[in-house]
Amino acid sequence: MEMIFKSIAAAPRWLLPFVLGGSVFTIVAWLEGQLSAPFREDCRRFVIERQYEPYLGILPDLVSRAFNWTFGNRQRSIKCFVRAAQFSTAFLFATALITGMFNPSALHTVIAFLWALSWRAIPLMAVSWLLACLAPSWLMIAKTRFVIWVLQRAQVTLSTLIMIMAIDLVIGSWVFLTIAGWGIAIVGIEEVVRQGKLPAHSGILTLLTSSSMLAVIVALLAAAWLIPTGQLYWNVPIGNLFWASYAPSIWLWLYVFAAIITRPLVHSMPVLRIAGYVLDVEAHPVRAMGLVAGIIVTGISLIGVAIGSVIF
Numbered sequence: 001m002e003m004i005f006k007s008i009a010a011a012p013r014w015l016l017p018f019v020l021g022g023s024v025f026t027i028v029a030w031l032e033g034q035l036s037a038p039f040r041e042d043c044r045r046f047v048i049e050r051q052y053e054p055y056l057g058i059l060p061d062l063v064s065r066a067f068n069w070t071f072g073n074r075q076r077s078i079k080c081f082v083r084a085a086q087f088s089t090a091f092l093f094a095t096a097l098i099t100g101m102f103n104p105s106a107l108h109t110v111i112a113f114l115w116a117l118s119w120r121a122i123p124l125m126a127v128s129w130l131l132a133c134l135a136p137s138w139l140m141i142a143k144t145r146f147v148i149w150v151l152q153r154a155q156v157t158l159s160t161l162i163m164i165m166a167i168d169l170v171i172g173s174w175v176f177l178t179i180a181g182w183g184i185a186i187v188g189i190e191e192v193v194r195q196g197k198l199p200a201h202s203g204i205l206t207l208l209t210s211s212s213m214l215a216v217i218v219a220l221l222a223a224a225w226l227i228p229t230g231q232l233y234w235n236v237p238i239g240n241l242f243w244a245s246y247a248p249s250i251w252l253w254l255y256v257f258a259a260i261i262t263r264p265l266v267h268s269m270p271v272l273r274i275a276g277y278v279l280d281v282e283a284h285p286v287r288a289m290g291l292v293a294g295i296i297v298t299g300i301s302l303i304g305v306a307i308g309s310v311i312f
Contacts, residue, residue: 013101013305021298024254028290035286039065043285047262059259060151066255067148071248075142081134084248088137089129092244099236102309106236128241131183136176136245143171144252158260165253172246173227174219181219185212258293 032040039062046058072079099107114121147168154160226232233239243250281288 013309014302016098016101017298017301017305020301021294024297025287025290025294028293029284029287032284032286032290035066035069039069040286043259043289044282046259047281047285047288059256060148062259063252063256064148064152067144067252070251071141075138075145080141081138084137084141085134087247087251088133088244091247091250092129092133092240095240095243099240103236110237127183131179132176132241133244136172136179137247139175139179140172140246140248143168143175144248147252161256161260168249168253169246172249173232173242174223176242176245177219177222177226177232178215181215181217181222184218185214254293254296255289258289258296261296262289262292 042058042062046062071083074080096107114125117124147164150164222232226235226238231238232242
């Protein structure tokens with residue numbers, strides 16, 4: 001099995017950014033055909049018009065409509081749960097693939113641990129996916145709805161957006177650690193009950209209070225240890241689970257910045273003007289945003305590959 005992971009690690013890392021960027025562009029190009037004509041017209045107006053207002057104009061509305069098309073209008077709808085599961089699961093496999101390229105020994109250690117657990121690994125994986133992927137991802141969607149609500153009601157500048165993005169990452173980290181803390185607390189309380197060590201006259205309220213206090217303590221300790229050291233974002237498998245749960249927010253910020261960057265580039269840079277003519281921005285504005293999104297993903301991925309090649 002270790003030989004398999006070594007062969008994965010030997011795969012051409014430098015092709016990964018272009019695969020990711022191309023995938024983003026392909027997905028956005030496909031989505032353009034699924035979106036309504038009024039939405040595409042608003043995107044065209046946003047990209048083509050040269051009037052630069054002190055705020056982002058119709059962009060928050062575009063983000064809201066695209067987000068609702070993706071995840072549904074209601075947080076407690078079946079579509080929202082299904083899309084949360086799809087996003088988190090897809091990102092979990094994607095991060096596992098990237099880990100296999102850059103740190104195969106860590107991935108091998110995790111799989112060897114699960115293999116040693118035999119059938120007991122199945123409920124462990126199911127609970128981990130539910131508490132560390134699906135539940136946080138669903139809550140991230142609710143948080144993203146609130147961010148969009150703020151964007152629609154505030155005169156947001158680019159600097160404000162960057163600040164909101166940083167706050168969003170902090171909130172996302174805290175949501176993930178809180179859910180994980182609850183999971184550990186539930187397992188701890190269950191073990192106490194199973195061994196019959198529960199104090200006399202303890203009721204449901206006592207259990208809830210105890211588990212809540214334990215969850216908060218675990219979340220605070222984990223935040224103090226994992227966030228400053230960066231382990232929450234790079235550790236295997238904690239980092240994989242976190243980025244999988246954070247997937248809806250990644251989608252939001254990629255869309256926002258792709259839309260912001262597309263408008264000036266289409267008017268100012270010759271290369272993008274040529275690309276705009278090839279893509280026909282007038283008829284395919286969403287696809288033009290997809291081109292810029294793909295370029296952004298490729299650039300960020302190239303930086304990540306360079307850093308990963310140095311570290312690992």
